[in-house]
Amino acid sequence: MKKPYEKPVITKVETGLMNKFGNAPYYARKVRTAIDGVSIDALVQQFGSPLFVLSERQLRENYRKLYRAFAARYPNVQFGWSYKTNYLQAVCAVLHQEGAFAEVVSLMEYEKARRLGIPGEKIIFNGPYKPVEILEQAAAEGALINIDHFDEIADLEAVAKKLGKQIRVGIRVNMDTGIYPQWSRFGFNLETGQVMDAVKRIQAGGHLVLTGLHCHIGTFIMEPDAYAQETAKLVQLKYSIEEHFGYQIEFLDIGGGLPSRNRLKGTYLPPEILLPSVEEYAEKITQALYDHLKPGDFPTLVLENGRAIVDEAGYLITTVVASKRLPDGRKAYIADAGVNLLFTAFWYKFTVEMDRDLPGVNESCVIYGPLCMNIDVLDEGTSLPPLERGTRLIFSPVGAYNQTQWMQFIEYRPSVVMVMEDGTVEVIREQEDLSDIERRERLPEKLQLNSIAAE
């Protein structure tokens, strides 16, 4: 077969040895022909491209690994599954089967958890805006509501009066744990004494019973000591509240923020080297608990993990639909999926794998998505051999936030499938068509176009 013509370019020869950043460009080209034993070809043939693929096995393994790291160190551990990270029903169901509570932050997420069959008492309700109607439902159903601000105390007291019962609540706390940026917008500040004011206010009202403390120090936290500090401060706060107000603090919720094995843009070392292991986080956090808790006092330790569990269980299969040469000499490819589907491309540099081994030396290239927007870039600079049209590229890890933050912009959102532990593949969200997008639309009578045509 005749080779297609390509304009000659000059590329730097890479020797194939590892560079100082831990990459070996030649060998770094990665080939993936299957996900959990199901071939990429078969997946695309059956479900089309692009295609999100989630691995049930990976999901469960990640959960268990993380849970075991904590549960083997501390007696009372409860995970809350952070819905906003990925609230596809199948994903939530798998994690609920593993024992996680639902951690929701809005009316929509609360309703989602309830529809999935999660009882109120297994829902942790965070978030800065909780409309009164859903607060009332959550309180009636015994959900664990973590209060974010003073106005919410008033709202909840009104709800308590209406329901004629006391409501068990937690409060959200923000604090300095030695990292930057300090997340200070959620809850009440510890260092300025705002927390104690809130507790005083709760006690003065008499309608709420404070049973827990919640804190979320940030996201993708790469320093285990930050959690140790957070934990220590929460324990001290617990005892100070118990001593001064007589409440029994039954749970300490240290929030989420544990990183996934993803690579933040601007970091040079690969995540395996850069990121501490979950064991290190667990050891630091539980040691802080043992150092500060009274012996034999084991309040429930709650963690609201998201990305650390689901990110690595997600893959996106895309197809190279075209290639071109940019004026600066770099190769550019256009894939059938862009930032409309991979929102996290704005801060992660994903692992890119090919579905086949291709000849040729690696060259610098850019991968664009299908959108008519300049920002639609999946990878600004990676190193791949010349790709044939139709080559599948597999992006990972993409399980976190993409299926909740994706946007419907000029494209249909593709199918999401889950490779089950038994090797079967289930569609967990069907590909959209026009009816999904127009279902809620109403075209006023006078704007009906067919009537114009008829005239």
Next chain:
Amino acid sequence: MKALTAIVRAVLHSYAEIFFLQSPVVGAILFLTTFLNPTLGVAGILSVLAAYAFAKFLKMDKTFLETGFYTYNALLVGLSIGFLFKISVITIFFVLVAGVLTFVVSVLLANVFGTYFRLPILSIPFAIISSVLYLSVSRYTNLFVTSLYPKFTLQVLEENVPYFLAGYFKSLGAIFFLPNVLAGCIFALLLFGTSRILFFLSLVGYYTGSAFLFILKGSWYAAFADLSNFNFILVAMAVGGVFLIPARQSYWIALVAVLLSTLVLSATEVFWAAYGVPAFTLPFNSITIMLLYVLGLVGFPFVAQVIRKTPEETLDHFLTFQKRFPGTLRTLHLPFAGEWTVWQGFDGRWTHKGQLKYAYDFVITDEQGKTHTEDGSELQHYYAYRKPVLSPVRGRVVTVVSHLPDNPIGQVDRENNWGNYVVIYDLRGFYVEISHFAQDSLKVREGDWVEVGSFLGLCGNSGYSPQPHIHVQVQRTAEVGSPTLPFSFVSYVANQEFHANDLPPEKSKVRPVFADSAIANRLSFYLDNTFTYQVFDQDRQAGSVSMTVKMAVDGTFYFDTGKGKLYFGRDAGTFYYYRLDGRDPHLQMMFSAAPRIPLIAEKDIRFTDFLPLKISVGTFRRSVLLFFASFHHAVGTSRFVGTIRSRGVLEGTVYPVGSATPIATRVVLDDIFGIREIRVGDRKMVLVETTFGED
């Protein structure tokens, strides 16, 4: 008025005590029966009142007086005087003095026997005092002897009842100095009505003893005619039903005791007859007390630790207690957090042998049963490595060794078998040793006080340890390697089942549970908390009930409704109902709805418990069942299987003995405090009001 009721109850109790029962009703019937011989009746009650009044005069503690425990001997002495003398001013005076004397001797002996031998005094004071009186009256010619005159008897009965039956009834009557068939019949009915076991024992005792006498004497008539044969009845009842737990073994011992007492009886009779004194209860007292002492000494398993109002109740309590609280008194928590696997248990395959056989080893395994990731060639691959080790008991740290290195995989340290270890002294009188800590990971020092769950150090691979694991054992002394003692683990979950006090088998995966403070707080009742419940029967309102938390003298707490007392308590990670005193259907409902509540919130955890028949079975069926259960203990308890459905919601099933229909139960804890809903079958109690008592 209240004071008067208390006196009446105490006096009636003195009567019932003679048949080892605690019931004012039985006492009242016995009291009335003594008036078959009015002299007897009057003398008896006078003697009791004299003793009681004297005790009152001494300002003796109320709780002592309520039982009739110190006054039944006075009653017997009074009866013995009334039996002999006609009532006159002199006799009355004589009776009063004798009553006081008996009381003094009773208190004295009760203290000596109770303190030094942990034995009951039975009717020793009576046997002594009456013998003394009978001896002394030979000098007192002013007393009018009535025993030579005919007394009231029902001739029809006396003449028509065959002699072998008459002998039994007369002997039974003779216990109250009423050696006639009528009194015997009344007592027999009373015994049968109150306790089938006592009735059965009275028959067995009487006829065994009499038969033995017949063999020795050669005459059935002579064997049955001896009124002192009531000693056989008392011995059989006391040994077989009261001081030993009713059981086949106990019944055999009761028979042996009866045979022994025949010899003592004959000997006593010969000796005392020379002085004109009857044998009274001397044979019964000497044999019973001797046997009890010896049985206690050799550790006979059925010596009753708790004696209730009837042998049936004692048995019910014993059987339930045995099943509800297996395991040992040396209770340890599992020394870690999370799920670990038993690698080696008591009398294990590898190292738990001989003097060191009471020990446990734990490792962590994954779904595939492996203890490590990758190829297991490095310590870091092992799941157990550097996991926290927590104190299994509260006590004082006596030894800490922390400097030994962790062996690489494939090597063991034969010099220092125990590796890095701690020894903790538990105040209950034993030492706990935990081994193989990681080097320098121990955070406690010698002399530190630790609580259950205190952080000790990290699991390592020091000492004779082929892979990282935790070794725990209980020792008699502080020296590491000293002989080990049996122990058991409290409050853990294995295979989704909650175990309150048990030993997990090898290879089982176990996880300690520490009380979830959210659940525990709702069941932390304190004094004067009052709960009012609305009661529903098949969803129709059926009244309401209030209960208040009170404390007994021994420091245990109970719910008091006025009609009954439901004792409860918390041990390790479990809330228990221990027992119900009195009859209150609502408290009974609370008990059977969930006899124990594991203080954990995880759902779908099962647990098993056992209910006393008093709680789970109706009165009639219970009386039959308990009689049979005394021969075959396995039928004596109703099983309860519970499941934690969700946080604070418990569902259970009661399987009453001898009934094919299980009863569904449900308990819902209140969001804030107490128990909100209790459901047993069609009946339901719903909390409507909680008051917290005075601040």
